Amino acid sequence: MQGLKAILFDTFGTVVDWRGSLIAELSAFGAARGLDVDWTAFVDAWRDAYKPSMDRVRTGEVPWTILDTLHRESLEMLVTKFGIAGLTDDDLAHLTKGWHRLHGWPDSVAGLTRLKSKFIISPLSNGNVALLVNMAKFAGIPWDMVFGSEIPRAYKPDPQVYLGACSMLGCMPGEVMMAAAHNYDLAAARALGMRTGFIARPTEYGPRQSKDLRAESDWDVIATSIEHMADQLGC
């Protein structure tokens, strides 16, 4: 990995366990309020709304909107769909901010701390800056920089997201690695000349996950965890 200066991480799924974290948080919230809801189904539906909501921004159907706002809009739709009554505006704001309180996978903080000793590390995420900064404080993630989506005002896999971050780091794309649990993200990065690192997260979407179970190309690094990536990069 000669000349590698920085590693940019996809965040949701790659670094943090959004599904397990949100199911735990919403289940506790529901129990405290006496709500009878299938929170696992609720969280899966919330995440299912993620890509379509971003696509409406990406295609220009709606103006630039940060992920916190998209999450809130999806939440309001799902609260109605699941027949949940009695939530206040403060409740909805609190639940939306559940995405700021996600836990890392067991290897994430240790692996990132090792990689940080040798490389610049940053998220390159569709999350907005506040979401990512608050998440890092909550989960103890030691980023050097936080590339949130408002900086390019665009969502992955738009090329400007990847190239803009490389440029701001003063790096050529070949000096930067994209690290992700999602093959589409690495394909987009490789097409722009970046290096690629796959981190397998076969239970990100739960026990019945059907995609991204393994590396689908000869990515430069293929790892089972961020610690395994650190092993391979000599950190």
Place this chain on the structure above:
Amino acid sequence: MQGLKAILFDTFGTVVDWRGSLIAELSAFGAARGLDVDWTAFVDAWRDAYKPSMDRVRTGEVPWTILDTLHRESLEMLVTKFGIAGLTDDDLAHLTKGWHRLHGWPDSVAGLTRLKSKFIISPLSNGNVALLVNMAKFAGIPWDMVFGSEIPRAYKPDPQVYLGACSMLGCMPGEVMMAAAHNYDLAAARALGMRTGFIARPTEYGPRQSKDLRAESDWDVIATSIEHMADQLGC
């Protein structure tokens, strides 16, 4: 300081000793090359070129340009003015990156580490992202986020620099403190509703410094160091 969530720091002079760091680095470089130059005068002249070069960007006289490029242009002008011969392009690139290798004041890392336990901390600097990220790696500064000048594509004291950072943090201006050794920076922040913290750096410009020797208004916090600021904020 109820409701305070984040502290944004001016960097050059407030967090790092640019003058002492650059005089030491350039003196060592000059000695190794057998160059007979008054490096203290050289560094002071380099910094003197800083504000005029940014003002040409701020007024629209030249298009958006990052500080690394402005530093390089000023360096080339000064190399000629000081009659320094024999420098290669690599030498000029190395010297320009001297601004990425600045040391913190003795209290900076300890004070910021304490403040980070309670608040989001980030530079809000005219430096570009790569400069600030590399400087943090070099000096061991534990930022949560790095607001470099390419993010707003503007230089302080333009209001969008301050307001854009507050917005990206999901904060109202009153929830964010600007911390600086320079009264003008705090005046700009206060006018926008931000809180203000003065950190005295009476030798930033050397022993004959004539401005910013003390707080010139009733800033919310007035401190003699970043550790002193941490004391006052209960960290």
